[in-house]
Amino acid sequence: MKNEIETVKELTGATDEQIKANDEGHCSRAYIVNDGEFVVKFPRFDFVNYEKEAKVLNHLNTLRLPINIQKVKHLAEDGRCIVLYGVKGTPLLEVNLTDKQRKVIAKQLANAMKQIHGVKFDILGESLDDEILNYEKCFKKTKEFFKKHLSQKEFEELEQLLVRLSKERRDLGEERVFCHGDIFEPNILIDSNGKAGLIDFGNAGLYDVAADFGIDDVMLGNLVLDYYGADEVLRKKVELKLDMCVFTSPHFGIIKYGEEKTAKKWIPFTRKIISKYS
Numbered sequence: 222m223k224n225e226i227e228t229v230k231e232l233t234g235a236t237d238e239q240i241k242a243n244d245e246g247h248c249s250r251a252y253i254v255n256d257g258e259f260v261v262k263f264p265r266f267d268f269v270n271y272e273k274e275a276k277v278l279n280h281l282n283t284l285r286l287p288i289n290i291q292k293v294k295h296l297a298e299d300g301r302c303i304v305l306y307g308v309k310g311t312p313l314l315e316v317n318l319t320d321k322q323r324k325v326i327a328k329q330l331a332n333a334m335k336q337i338h339g340v341k342f343d344i345l346g347e348s349l350d351d352e353i354l355n356y357e358k359c360f361k362k363t364k365e366f367f368k369k370h371l372s373q374k375e376f377e378e379l380e381q382l383l384v385r386l387s388k389e390r391r392d393l394g395e396e397r398v399f400c401h402g403d404i405f406e407p408n409i410l411i412d413s414n415g416k417a418g419l420i421d422f423g424n425a426g427l428y429d430v431a432a433d434f435g436i437d438d439v440m441l442g443n444l445v446l447d448y449y450g451a452d453e454v455l456r457k458k459v460e461l462k463l464d465m466c467v468f469t470s471p472h473f474g475i476i477k478y479g480e481e482k483t484a485k486k487w488i489p490f491t492r493k494i495i496s497k498y499s
Contacts, residue, residue, distance in 0.1 A: 386423025
C-alpha cells in the first residue's frame with residue numbers, strides 16, 4: 222500500500238492529503254485524487270491487467286458519447302497500473318432524481334448504450350453458457366448460507382427455481398454485442414449539470430445485450446429500455462437477469478460485507494423471488 226501511494230503521488234503530483242483510498246472494487250484497489258480529478262487503479266490479483274480497459278476507453282472517447290466517461294492519462298508498460306482522468310459527479314444511489322431528471326438520464330444512458338453496442342471489438346466477455354454456469358457456481362458456494370436462513374421448503378423451491386429460470390433464460394437465446402458489462406448504480410455518476418457519467422469499463426467485452434441492463438431503480442431501468450427501443454424478448458431477459466442475481470449477489474455480499482449484513486439484505490429479496498415464481 223505504501224509503494225502504491227508513492228506511485229500515485231509520482232504519477233499525479235498529488236499530496237498525501239489529496240489522495241483517498243477506495244477499497245470497494247472486487248478486482249482493483251483504487252485511489253481517488255483531488256476529489257475525483259484522477260483515479261489510479263492497481264490490481265488485487267495476478268490476472269488483472271488494464272490494457273483492455275485502456276484500449277476500450279481510447280476508442281470510446283472518439284465516439285462523442287452523450288455521457289461522460291473517463292480518459293486514460295497513463296498506462297504502465299506491464300498494464301498493471303492505470304491512471305484515469307476522473308468523471309466528476311455524485312453516485313446515482315445518492316441522487317434524488319425528479320421524474321424529469323430521470324427521463325433525461327435514461328435517454329442519455331440508452332443513447333450511449335446504443336453506440337457502445339455498435340462497437341466492433343472482438344474482446345471476450347461472457348457467453349450465455351458462462352452466465353448460467355456462474356449462477357450455478359455461486360449458488361453452490363452459498364447453499365449453506367441459504368439453508369441456514371431459509372426453511373427447508375424455501376431452500377428446495379430456490380434450488381428448483383435455479384433450474385427453471387436457467388432454462389427460461391436459455392430459451393430466450395443470445396444476442397452478443399459489445400457491452401460495458403457492469404452498468405449498475407455505483408458505476409453511474411450524475412454531474413452538477415444533470416449529465417450522466419459511466420465509469421469502470423474493466424469488464425467491457427462481448428455479452429448478450431441484456432448484460433448492460435442491470436439498474437435496480439425500476440422506473441429508471443424501464444425508461445432506459447423504452448428509450449433503447451427494447452422488444453419483449455430483451456425485456457424478459459432483463460427481468461430474469463435482475464431476478465437471478467439472487468443466485469450470485471449473496472456470494473459476493475458475504476465476501477465483502479459478511480454473512481449478517483448479507484442476510485439482512487438478500488434473504489427478504491430471496492423470499493420475494495421465490496414467492497413471485499411459486
